[in-house]
Amino acid sequence: MTNILVPTDFTAYSLMMAEQAMKNGNYEKCNIVLFHAFQPPVSPLDMLGAGHRDPSCELMSEPFRQACKQLKDSHGSRINKIIVRCMTGSTRSVFRNFVEANDIDLIYCPEDYYFKPVHDRSVDPQFLFKKCGVPVLKSGVRKTEPVYEQPFMPSFPMAAQ
Incomplete structure (x- = not known):
């Protein structure tokens, strides 16, 4: 089974990238790993755990x-x-270490991927993808404009918001 890592900003666009990864590859069976990285907390209170919440829970x-x-x-x-x-x-x-622990086989990140920070501690993953030892698939259809400025119409029906 192939494990495909796709960066996510917790919007429908990252799911469109996952869909593109499926269309661009010939995978019989795969797991899609939607990935987001955060800087470690730097506040002394956060380091002690006071008031610290996992940002992904909010997103x-x-x-x-x-x-x-x-x-x-x-x-x-x-x-x-x-x-x-x-x-x-x-x-x-x-x-x-993350890639190894999650058995990632492939990273899907289009050439013109636009990173949209969704939290003050969000990390641009493109830097992490370089020299990680995992193939990065960069092909795909992507407009150069930032995702949040463009309406998104996926090929699969979206749930009502």
Whole structure:
């Protein structure tokens, strides 16, 4: 089974990238790992755990969860599961450990991928993808404009928001 990592900003656009990864590859069965990285907390209170919450909990909306389910359903037997994984850390060595722990086989990140920080601690993943030892698939249809400025119409039906 192939594990494909796709960067996510917790919007429908990252799910469109996952759909493109499915269309651009010939995978019989795969897991889609939606990935977002965060800088470690630097505040002394956050380091002690006071008031610290995982940012991904705040970012994963119910419409996003429903859209993930719809993506999985639209690809039937080809997608085994869709997993959202967040990493705390911003170094290549931490990312290499993440890749190894999650058995990532391929990273899908289009050539003109536009990083949209969704939290003040969000990390641009493109830096992490370089020299990680995992092939990066860069082909795909992508407009050069930032995703949040363009309406998105996926090929699978989206849940009502």
